[in-house]
Amino acid sequence: MKKTLGRALAVFLALTMLTATCGMCFSASASDGVLTKCGGDCAYYPSVVIPGVFQSQVRMYDDDGNVVLDKNGKPLTDLLIDVSTKDVVRYVLKALPTLTLSLVLQKDVGLSKAVADIVTDVMKNNAKDIEGNHIQNIDVIRYPMSVARCTPEGKDYIYKTIPLEKYSEIAGEDHLYFFTYDSFASVSELADELFAFIQQVKRETGHDKINLVPISQGGSIANELLARYREELARDLHRLIYIVPALDGSYIIGKIFSESVTTQDATLYRDLFPGILKDEDEKATAYGLNLAIRLLSRDTVDNIIHRTVEELRDCILANSTCMWALTPSSEYETLYQRYLADGSREKLRAELEFFHEAQTHAKDNILYLKDQGVEVFDLVNYDHYFYPLIDDWQEYNADGVIQLDSTSAGATSCPIYTTLPADYKQQNTYCTCGGNHISPDRKVDASTGYLCETTFYFDEGDHERTGGNDVIISLAVELLTNDDFKDVHTYPEIYPQFNTARFTKWLRSALASAKEIDTTALSAEDAAELRAAIAECDAMLANTIVDLDETNHAEQRLDDILVKIGRKDPPKQMSAFQVRWTNLMHKISDWAYEKLGARGYSDVLLHRRAK
Numbered sequence: 001m002k003k004t005l006g007r008a009l010a011v012f013l014a015l016t017m018l019t020a021t022c023g024m025c026f027s028a029s030a031s032d033g034v035l036t037k038c039g040g041d042c043a044y045y046p047s048v049v050i051p052g053v054f055q056s057q058v059r060m061y062d063d064d065g066n067v068v069l070d071k072n073g074k075p076l077t078d079l080l081i082d083v084s085t086k087d088v089v090r091y092v093l094k095a096l097p098t099l100t101l102s103l104v105l106q107k108d109v110g111l112s113k114a115v116a117d118i119v120t121d122v123m124k125n126n127a128k129d130i131e132g133n134h135i136q137n138i139d140v141i142r143y144p145m146s147v148a149r150c151t152p153e154g155k156d157y158i159y160k161t162i163p164l165e166k167y168s169e170i171a172g173e174d175h176l177y178f179f180t181y182d183s184f185a186s187v188s189e190l191a192d193e194l195f196a197f198i199q200q201v202k203r204e205t206g207h208d209k210i211n212l213v214p215i216s217q218g219g220s221i222a223n224e225l226l227a228r229y230r231e232e233l234a235r236d237l238h239r240l241i242y243i244v245p246a247l248d249g250s251y252i253i254g255k256i257f258s259e260s261v262t263t264q265d266a267t268l269y270r271d272l273f274p275g276i277l278k279d280e281d282e283k284a285t286a287y288g289l290n291l292a293i294r295l296l297s298r299d300t301v302d303n304i305i306h307r308t309v310e311e312l313r314d315c316i317l318a319n320s321t322c323m324w325a326l327t328p329s330s331e332y333e334t335l336y337q338r339y340l341a342d343g344s345r346e347k348l349r350a351e352l353e354f355f356h357e358a359q360t361h362a363k364d365n366i367l368y369l370k371d372q373g374v375e376v377f378d379l380v381n382y383d384h385y386f387y388p389l390i391d392d393w394q395e396y397n398a399d400g401v402i403q404l405d406s407t408s409a410g411a412t413s414c415p416i417y418t419t420l421p422a423d424y425k426q427q428n429t430y431c432t433c434g435g436n437h438i439s440p441d442r443k444v445d446a447s448t449g450y451l452c453e454t455t456f457y458f459d460e461g462d463h464e465r466t467g468g469n470d471v472i473i474s475l476a477v478e479l480l481t482n483d484d485f486k487d488v489h490t491y492p493e494i495y496p497q498f499n500t501a502r503f504t505k506w507l508r509s510a511l512a513s514a515k516e517i518d519t520t521a522l523s524a525e526d527a528a529e530l531r532a533a534i535a536e537c538d539a540m541l542a543n544t545i546v547d548l549d550e551t552n553h554a555e556q557r558l559d560d561i562l563v564k565i566g567r568k569d570p571p572k573q574m575s576a577f578q579v580r581w582t583n584l585m586h587k588i589s590d591w592a593y594e595k596l597g598a599r600g601y602s603d604v605l606l607h608r609r610a611k
Helices: 005-020 085-105 111-122 152-161 165-171 187-205 217-228 230-236 251-257 265-276 280-295 298-315 329-339 346-360 362-371 463-468 470-481 505-514 524-542 548-564 576-596 601-605
Strands: 047-050 058-061 137-140 176-178 210-214 237-243 375-382 455-459 498-500
Touching: 047 187, 047 217, 085 111, 111 298, 152 176, 165 176, 165 470, 187 210, 187 217, 187 230, 187 346, 210 217, 210 470, 217 230, 217 237, 217 346, 217 362, 230 237, 230 362, 237 362, 237 470, 251 298, 251 329, 265 280, 265 576, 280 576, 329 346, 346 362, 362 375, 375 470, 455 470, 463 470, 463 505, 505 524, 505 548, 524 548
Parallel strands: 047 176, 047 210, 210 237, 237 375, 375 455, 455 498
Antiparallel strands: 058 137
16 A cells, blocks of 8 residues: 555656655464464454555565665665666766757657666666566565564564554454565466465464455455465455455556556646645646646657656566556457567466456456355445546546456446436445445445445545555454454444545554653643643544544644644745745646647647647
């Protein structure tokens, strides 16, 4: 949740434009291999979390097996990017001649190649050959043990990635496992590794079943797992709890593979940069970039985008079956003809044919597990627009990265920020209890999702920030520890099927610190206000029916008193000049789009076609 391919690609595209114009507590039983305090005899099943894209750290090794360090002397992690200030200067100098010529002549004079080469160089450590093998010696940092047996650093990383501390308090850290993986790896090999890991967890915990928690990209890996080991998993799994899963890929990844990235007029010249630079103090820069890219001809801009995405796709994405697994099933035949039909990726072809079947039949496999007694739940976000990386980004209901149809296992929704037609009636395709499954805002009909009775929805939920949504995490913990919780009808007064996303990561951290403050050093008035602010925050967080006004008031109250007593710096406010400047840049950007259309300044002067 912390990092996603959508966000990473947004950064790559922004870079492209900018370049053209950045203590253990367990008891072990050596005799039987069981390492849990309970010995397998307790009410809580162990849980295995499959994190999302780029939520597992990787390492690169040299020929002697030593960890490769970055320019700051630290191991490379995540996307294995190692760019220093010196490198930035080198890249700028490399692109400067072609940028100058392209600006002077108003055509692409090698600029698109220079930019694509720079981005490829930045990402070179992740490159793969056409058989799907890393060119560099890459391996993932694994946690082949329970959280209880992890180092303090390992625990810290796991809990920062998916904050399930409450689950550990209830079931024990010896019941929580974290399955890490390389997001560019082979999806079939990961499925085999994960299945073996599940068997290990059963042996170590003494339990005959486990809970499986696939998150985001973990949902696509689970598709492969279920297709390979369906019958075995029917015996191994107690509950399968999806969190914002890519059950049918992401349209963003599909469009990247099919070369449909940021070509639409409004997307490219109006929406892209404001969609990436979303903070208020970044908006003026975003609008300035809208104007700056017009210094290049439209053909040059298109060439830069297409060539850069093509390079990334051909050297990394198209050679990774895990990345292929994030494309929608509806795109497979088209992509097969483009990348696999010529036989150049024969090893990947066989693997991808199997995965396509697994993805296409995910519904059948999941429903089979349900028929065999496995309880399946799904926690999803909706009505948060896609990153504006694809032309039709406003036509879907999504969580910023994955469309709702994929995460929700088939729920019906309308385009972002619109509602279902006034005469729309609940379809009841999979409704079994006769309840109302249309969201109160009339944006979603959950009855068409094949997990209708066990899918929970969070309005305005941002995919990347899901780990900071305390209610969705609380719901997940409740499902992992309370077998009486059966479906959306069990506790509607606490966990309704439709709720609102609430992101309280900063607040919960600030609240914990506030509770440690020695109030005897404060004035009576400030001490009383601090206690009142803490009480209001505690009451708000205890309320799982989200009221954003209540949330904002509690957060602001705590923020105000912490600032007053000197425990927090005052928030930086935009100056009157910055506000006026941002508004002016916004107006100029909108005026330019309205008057000039999707063209560079020279296209207008030379009467070149508008795309």
